[in-house]
Amino acid sequence: xxxxxLFILILAAAIxxxxxxxxxxxxxxxxxxxxxxxxxxxxxxxxxFVKENEVRYQPAxxxxxxxxEGSKKTDLTKVAKEGATPLISYPLTNSGQVLVxxxxxxxxxxxxxxxxxxxxxxxxLDKLAEKVKGGNQFxxxxxxxxxxxxxVSVDNHDxxxxxxxxxxxxxxxxxxxxxxxxxxxxxxAAIKFQGKPAKGAIVMLFIKTISGNVxxxxxxxxxxxxxxxxxxxxxxxxxxxxxxEPTNDKDADFIxxxxxxxxxxxxxxxxxxxxxxxxxxxxx
Numbered sequence: 001x002x003x004x005x006l007f008i009l010i011l012a013a014a015i016x017x018x019x020x021x022x023x024x025x026x027x028x029x030x031x032x033x034x035x036x037x038x039x040x041x042x043x044x045x046x047x048x049f050v051k052e053n054e055v056r057y058q059p060a061x062x063x064x065x066x067x068x069e070g071s072k073k074t075d076l077t078k079v080a081k082e083g084a085t086p087l088i089s090y091p092l093t094n095s096g097q098v099l100v101x102x103x104x105x106x107x108x109x110x111x112x113x114x115x116x117x118x119x120x121x122x123x124x125l126d127k128l129a130e131k132v133k134g135g136n137q138f139x140x141x142x143x144x145x146x147x148x149x150x151x152v153s154v155d156n157h158d159x160x161x162x163x164x165x166x167x168x169x170x171x172x173x174x175x176x177x178x179x180x181x182x183x184x185x186x187x188x189a190a191i192k193f194q195g196k197p198a199k200g201a202i203v204m205l206f207i208k209t210i211s212g213n214v215x216x217x218x219x220x221x222x223x224x225x226x227x228x229x230x231x232x233x234x235x236x237x238x239x240x241x242x243x244x245e246p247t248n249d250k251d252a253d254f255i256x257x258x259x260x261x262x263x264x265x266x267x268x269x270x271x272x273x274x275x276x277x278x279x280x281x282x283x284x
Contacts, residue, residue, distance in 0.1 A: 023240055024045050025044055025238055025260045026102060026148050026149070026260075027042050028152050032153060033092055036093070039088065039091075039092055040088070041100060042085065043087055050214060057083060069154070094154065095158070096153065096161070097160070098153070099151055100152075106143055110139050110141045110142065113139070116142070124202045128246070137253070141251070141252045143249070144256035147171060147258065149166075149172065150261070151178070151264075157180055162179075163175060163177075169193065170193055172191055174261065175189055178237065184231065187229055189203070191226075192225055197221070198221055198225045200220060202218065202219075202220060203219040203227050203240070204216060204219070205217040205237065207235050207236070207238075233265070241260075243256065244257075
C-alpha cells in the first residue's frame with residue numbers, strides 16, 4: 001500500500017485551513033467615479049486587510065453578483081467572464097451611490113483539530129475553541145458561505161445604496177453614509193443574521209491608509225446588533241464579521257457565515273482611488 005508522506009498531509013491541511021480562514025473582500029480601483037467611467041472591481045483574499053492573492057471570476061463559485069444604482073439593479077453574472085481579472089470592467093451611467101454585492105457558493109474545508117481551535121480563538125470564539133480542543137476528532141470539517149459588499153459613488157454622494165438591505169443570511173448594513181462623514185464623526189452599522197439583530201457579533205474594522213498601513217479595531221454588536229466607530233483616518237475601510245456554529249449535518253462539523261463590506265472615507269473626494277499596496281497602480 002502506497003503511503004502519503006507526512007509533510008504532504010501537513011501541507012494539504014495548511015492549504016485547506018488557509019482557504020477557509022482567509023478574508024475575501026471586494027476592492028474597486030476607484031471609489032470616486034464619473035459618468036461613463038468603468039468600475040474595475042477586484043476580489044482579493046488575505047488577512048488583516050493585506051492582500052494575499054487575487055481571485056479571478058469563478059461563475060461556478062458565485063451564487064450572486066449584483067450591482068445596485070438607485071432603483072436600477074444589474075445582474076453582473078450575465079456580464080462577468082470566467083477567469084476575468086478584474087472581475088468586471090463595467091461602465092456606470094447613472095450618478096449617485098452604487099452598491100455591489102457578491103455571494104460566494106457554499107464551500108467545504110477541513111483542518112486539524114488544533115489548527116481549527118487556534119482559528120476559532122483568533123476570531124474570539126473561545127467557547128467553540130474549547131469544545132474543539134476537548135473533542136476526539138483529528139480532523140474538523142466546515143462548510144461556509146461568504147457575503148461581500150462594496151460601495152462607490154458616481155459624480156455625487158446622493159442616494160441610500162449604502163444602507164440597502166439585501167436579506168442575506170449574514171449581512172453588514174451601513175446606517176451612516178461614509179461619503180458624507182467628517183473627521184471625528186461616528187458611523188454605525190447593523191449586523192443581521194437571518195434577518196434578526198446579531199447580538200454580540202464580533203466585527204473587525206480595518207482601515208488601510210494611503211501609506212499602506214492598516215489600523216485594526218475590534219467591535220462588539222450590542223443587543224440591537226449595532227456597532228459604532230469613528231472616522232479617524234482617510235483610507236479604505238473594511239468591516240468583516242464571521243459567525244460559526246456547530247452543526248449536525250453529515251457533511252460538516254461546523255457551519256460558517258462570512259460577511260465583509262468595503263467603503264472609503266476621504267475629505268477630498270479624490271482619495272483613495274488607486275492603491276499600489278493592492279497592486280492597482282502607483283498614483284499614491
